[in-house]
Amino acid sequence: MNKEVKKTIKKNVQTRRKLIDIRQDNLEQIIVAAENIFAERGYKGTTVEAIAEAVGLPKANVLYYFKTKEGLYKGVISRLLTIWMANMNQMTADMHPKEALRNYILIKMRQSRENPNASRIFAADILHGAHYLRAPLEGELKEQFNRTCDVFRSWIDKKWMNSVNPEHFMFMLWSTTQAYADHGLQISILMNKDKLDDDDFEQGIKFLTEMILKGCGVET
Amino acid sequence: MNKEVKKTIKKNVQTRRKLIDIRQDNLEQIIVAAENIFAERGYKGTTVEAIAEAVGLPKANVLYYFKTKEGLYKGVISRLLTIWMANMNQMTADMHPKEALRNYILIKMRQSRENPNASRIFAADILHGAHYLRAPLEGELKEQFNRTCDVFRSWIDKKWMNSVNPEHFMFMLWSTTQAYADHGLQISILMNKDKLDDDDFEQGIKFLTEMILKGCGVET
DNA sequence: GTCTATAAGCTGATAGAC
DNA sequence: GTCTATCAGCTTATAGAC
Secondary structure (H helix, E strand, O other), X not given: OOHHHHHHHHHHHHHHHHHHHHHHHHHHHHHHHHHHHXXXXXXXXXXXXXXXHHHOOOHHHHHHHHOXXXXXXXXXXXXXXXXXXXXXXXXXOOOOHHHXXXXXXXXXXXXXXXXXXXXXXXXXXXXXXXXXXXXXXXXXXXXXXXXXXXXXXXXXXXXXXXXXXXXXXXXXXXXXXXXXXXXXXXXXXXXXXXXXXXXXXXXXXXXXXXXXHHHOOOOO | OOHHHHXXXXXXXXXXXXXXXXXXXXXXHHHHHHHHHHHHHHHHHOOHHHXXXXXXXXXXXXXXXXXXHHHHHHHHHHHHHHHHHHHOOOOOOXXXXXXXXXXXXXXXXXXXXXXXXXXXXXXXXXXXXXXXXXXXXXXXXXXXXXXHHHHHHHHHHOOOOOOOOHHHHHHHHHXXXXXHHHOHHHHHHHOOOOOOOHHHHHHHHHHHHHHHHHHOOOOO
C-alpha cells in the first residue's frame, strides 16, 4: 500500500467521522427544537418551517432527516417516554409509604420543573384522543400503574396507610404534581409572576407532601 | 285598515319570527357543534368544514353567522366561561370548611362529568400559552382566586383548618377535580373502560373529599 | 338568508442542481 | 449531504347567483 492510498483512506475516514458528527449533531438539534415547539404550539400548531428556523436549517433539510412531520413527532414522543419511564420512581411494598411517597412527589415535581415539555406534550395528546399514547398506556404504563396500586393495597393491609382507593390515589399523585407543568402558566399568572421559580416548586413540594401524607393517614 | 293590509302585516310578523327562530336555532346548533369539535381536536385541528358538516350546513353558511373561525372560537370560549363562572361555588368565611369544601368538590366534579368540554378547551388554551384565557385569568378569575384564598386564611385563623398554603391548596382543588375531565381518557384506559361512568365519579368524589378534608385537618 | 364556486394563502413534501 | 424552487393539497374566507 503506497502513501497516496493510505492518505486517501485516512481522509475518507476523517470525512466520514465528520459527517457522522454533523449528522448526530443535526439530529439532536432538530429533535430538541421540535420538542420545544410541539410542547408550545401542539402538533397541528407546529410547522416544519418553524422547527427548521429554530435550528437554522432549511426545512427540506429537516425533512431529509425525518422524512415526515409525523415521524419527527413520534420520535419526540418516544424519546420523552423513554426518559419519563427511566426517571419513574418505583415504589415497592417493602418501602414505608412515608419515605416512598415523599420521594415520589419530589421526583415528579422535579420532572415538572426540569422537563415540563414531556408532561405538556403527553397532556395535549390525552386531551385530543390519546392518538400516540394509547398504545403505551394500554401496555407498559398500565402494568406499572397496576403494580403501584398493588403496592398501595399492601401498605393498606399492613395498616401503614388508610384504606383509600388505590386507583384514585394514583390519579391524585399524577394530577397534582403534573399540574405544575401543564397548568404552570395559569398558576404563575394567578400568582402575579412571569414564571414559576424554585421557591414556588419548593412550596409546592412541601404542601403536596404534607397534604397527601396526612390525607391518607401516614404519620409524618 | 283593510283586511288585506292586516293579513300582510300578520304574515310579515310570522315570517320574521320564523326567520329569527331559524337564526337562533342555527346559531345554537353551530356553537354547540363547534364546542364539541374544538374540545376534541383543538383549535388548529378543527376545520370550519367539520363544524358545518356536523350541523348539516355548507361551511359558507357557518362563516355567514360567525364571520371568522377565530370569532366562533372566541364565542365558544366566552359562552363556556360564563357558564363556568355562574356555576362556580362561592366559598365564604362564615361557612364551615367541612361543608364548603365538600360542596365545592361535588360541584367541580359534576362539572367535569357534565361539561368536560369547558375544562378541556381551557386546559388546551393554557397548555399553549393562554392566548384566550390570559385576560380573564388576569381579571375576574384572579379576583375570585384571591377572595377564595382569603377565605382559606380566615378558616386557618379560626383554627377550622390546618395552616396549609392557601394558593397551593386552591391549585390542588382545581387539578384534582379537573383531571377527571382533562385526563378522563387516560384514567378510563388505565381502568379498562371505554369511558368513566357514574360510579367512577362517585368514587372520585368520595375519595377526594376524604383525602382533602383529612389532609388539611378538617374534621369529618 | 342560502349555497356554489373560487380566490388567496399556508404547509407538507419532493425534485433536482450543486 | 445540502439547498433552492416548486408542486399538490388543504383551509379560511369571499364573491356572486339564487
